[in-house]
Amino acid sequence: MNKVILLKTRPKGKPSLKDFELIKEEKPQPKEGEILLKAKYVSVDPYLRGRMRDEKSYIEPFKVGEPLESGIIAEVIESKNKNFKKGDFVNGMLQWKQFQTSNGNGLNKVDNEKVPLKAYLGILGLTGITAYLGLKKIGKPEKGETLLVSGAAGAVGSVVGQIGKIKGCRVVGITGSEEKIDRIQEKFGFDAAINYKTTDNMKKAIAESCPDGVDVYFDNVGGEILDAALMNMNKYGRVVNCGAISTYNDTEIPTGPRVETTLIKNSILMQGFTVRDFVKDFGPAQRRLAQWMEEDKLTYMETVVEGFENIPQAFIDLFDGKNKGKMIVVV
């Protein structure tokens, strides 16, 4: 038999276990030209919350009653496709199923000679590439500038901060616990850090940690932290709108201070993106990240949860900041 996780109901506010359903069905058989895959590592990411809404976005919304999907590394256990052989590992957008068939479209073969397989879901996967390309294409940090990063201990933020250091920036991180503050300063080399949960006045705290102002703000959270960052941006500052996890569970459109006058006053750029915008640059990005890893300039953390059944809980835990770096479920 095969286990499959479906979207049972669209979450209202924060997702809960009752929004998901585990079912059992027949194990599929590959047809001619197909491969049979067994899921090994499943990535859970905040952006999946957006796909659970029934609204137009950069990617089709999930359908109620159908399997969810995310980045998955799977093993080829049977092949009727000449491009793949039994024992290969592949990486791609796959469904939350223990076993599934595929014609191989959109899958990349990965090997674990130089780096562990799981790295392809994180620092060498969409997470690391998001950090690298968002910063390179929009943030454009220059040596000597100040780079502020929110969600700094997270899978994307920790890579952004390390790249900022490689580029010669002063790097300041915003995160939500003293343990994370220690982690981003000691493990990831941030110059300073702010605990937003224990800080009353974020505008002032950012001003104190960034005495020369903020040139690049890489935002993973949106909301009031974005407001406070905007009030500290230098002339010609760049805001990289990568994520807005603080708003993902809102049931109404959240309001906040208008940005237009701030943008005009200081000639500030704010740009949203999703990593798919830069799909042509994925190869060079991955090679650059792998090179930095080999040179020990780049490191990462991950939280590994065991068991296919625990995918929904691992996803929910992202919104409580329970992960240290990339959250991965080992099937």
Place this chain on the structure above:
Amino acid sequence: MNKVILLKTRPKGKPSLKDFELIKEEKPQPKEGEILLKAKYVSVDPYLRGRMRDEKSYIEPFKVGEPLESGIIAEVIESKNKNFKKGDFVNGMLQWKQFQTSNGNGLNKVDNEKVPLKAYLGILGLTGITAYLGLKKIGKPEKGETLLVSGAAGAVGSVVGQIGKIKGCRVVGITGSEEKIDRIQEKFGFDAAINYKTTDNMKKAIAESCPDGVDVYFDNVGGEILDAALMNMNKYGRVVNCGAISTYNDTEIPTGPRVETTLIKNSILMQGFTVRDFVKDFGPAQRRLAQWMEEDKLTYMETVVEGFENIPQAFIDLFDGKNKGKMIVVV
């Protein structure tokens, strides 16, 4: 004697005549190296409202009790500077004084052989250059795209729309009266127009006027019209934040729907600017605009008010939309 207009008090909300003071003082005498100028045409512009606030911005705030300044065309009536001779006309940031001296720094000589002198305060001055460079550097309209412009009948907006047509865009304007609707369609060649004062649902009205969505939104007004435009932006849309006249008289920071999720979903860029950011490009921009004028591809309107004493009222009238195109005071 000489007439001078001072900032008497910083306006609270909408400026009123009591915020300004007309005084009389001795007519100045030029020293060696200086010229004596007589103001001929004075530009009044919405952005001056920002300089009346006591806060950091891209340009020093005006000081209470001191003369205001703006773009002025003046005649050299006496010269002790070898670069200027009596009868020359100059254009530059000058004080609201009938007569003033200058060492010539920052002044450009202008002549009225090909175009009227007043054009250098409008379509060939900062207004036209703002439209041209904001659109070229940030909006980057492509042939076949949809360009939406607010403040469409204004000095900047009307030039933006005409350039959009030259570039092969579908151009839709937002403005505040039926007379302005007629003007932008008949005189400036906009493809469609929306009267925001008689429209309940701006989001829907924009969707109807822009059936293929909005690729570039050139915003002169901010506020709820910006909100409605953002909800209609296409993937990879560009928002040029040029002005936010709807918020300039606010006494508290206005709030509105948060933009970050919208920016991320559709990979939208929002960028504020002031024309001074592109000072190196002023020469080519002015030449291009002049060429289009000679080719009859670009036209303009202006509202001319007579009398030095009426400068403050002309400025105040901008916020009631009483001007048709560029507002100029003839001294």
